[in-house]
Amino acid sequence: MGGTILRTENLVKTFGGLRAVDGVSIKVDERTLTLIIGPNGSGKSTLINVITGFLKADSGRVLFKGEDITNMPPNEVYRQGIVRTFQTPQLLKSLTVLENMLIANVHPGEGVISALRKSQWLETEEEYVERAWELLKFLKLDHLWDRPAGSLSGGQMKLLEIGRALMTEPELIVMDEPVAGVAPSLAHDILQKLVSLKEQGITVLLIEHRLDIVLGYVDHLYVMFNGKVLTEGKGRVGIERVVNDPRVAEIYMGG
Ligand SMILES: Nc1ncnc2c1ncn2[C@@H]1O[C@H](COP(=O)(O)OP(=O)(O)OP(=O)(O)O)[C@@H](O)[C@H]1O
Known part of the structure; x- marks a missing residue:
């Protein structure tokens, strides 16, 4: 693991009166696979949309390799070395x-x-x-x-x-549910591919609902709830602690 490649500081994004992202500070270390989970509506997609420039933050900062990229338009963010994938692949279907x-x-x-x-x-x-x-x-x-x-x-x-x-040739790839709707064996293949990207110097930040499949591949886990980071853990022990945190079970049962 290297240093921190991406950091958010107290990021806030509101929609009318709703604080979809409510003071989120996360750190993504170089050459790791960082996963953000949380029940529906907890702010995960909004957070990655703000990071990648698809939405503008109300306040707070996004730092990539120490540089302030807050509210840069998506093409600028992309030029910095951050690429985004979507839940529904953005392919041109008639092309090969x-x-x-x-x-x-x-x-x-x-x-x-x-x-x-x-x-x-x-x-x-x-x-x-x-x-x-x-x-x-x-x-x-x-x-x-x-x-x-x-x-x-x-x-x-x-x-x-x-x-x-x-x-x-990104340095950071931000992915929205890369294995949603994918059969388990192919999902594991995809995750193994993502893990091998780390060896090529690429950092992966992802949102995913299918914890059972993804968890074994993750280096750093964040749990979001109501627009905030509820808890986080790094490494096997830290992640295990998060997964066994009764508050985490509680938010999923409530949602
Ligand atoms: N464009 C928008 N306009 C208004 N409200 C929005 C908008 N996008 C998201 N929200 C609201 O912000 C909150 C956070 O939504 P978000 O999609 O970020 O959650 P999520 O954790 O990604 O959920 P899911 O797992 O269902 O994708 C929700 O209450 C949602 O209804």
Whole structure:
């Protein structure tokens, strides 16, 4: 484990009178897998939306590698080295698996066509194809390279979404429910892939409901409730303590 790559300080996001994120301070260490759990409506998605620039904070700060990135627009956050994946993979379903990989570097808000026309893209085209191919092999999607993305299974689409995120060579990947709706064996495959990303220097921050499947892969666990961090734990012992905390069972039973 290295130093802290991402930190939030007293982050607040309100919707009208509702404090969806209510003074959240978290730390994500380099090359770890950090998981945020919490019952529905506890503020997890809002928190990662604020971190990744999809929502503006009312107050508090987001620091990435020590730099203040609070309220930067998503494309700026992305340029800093943070990539986001969504619960529903954001794929272009009529394009092939390989094509989806190749257009992954299109900045949010930038048209696909104009990005593809860029001379800069053409210069690095060979490199991109190589990288896409390596990643497809890593994700065991290479045999599907010429299939339309829309013909993949739900789990394969999640993998392709991860592949697209990795095409951008991120330092931090923020994921919204990467194994939701995925069969257990493929879910474990996906999580093992995420663990092996740590060895490549990538840090993973994720939200996930399926604790039974995810917990064994996690280095740092945060529990959110009512917009706040209820408790947290690091390492086997710390995580075990959180999981056995009666307050955690209580919020899930209440929700
Ligand atoms: N755009 C919005 N406008 C108004 N209220 C919102 C908005 N987004 C979220 N909320 C509210 O903020 C609170 C936190 O929601 P959020 O989606 O962050 O929770 P969550 O922990 O991610 O839940 P889930 O696990 O169901 O995705 C909820 O009460 C929700 O209804």
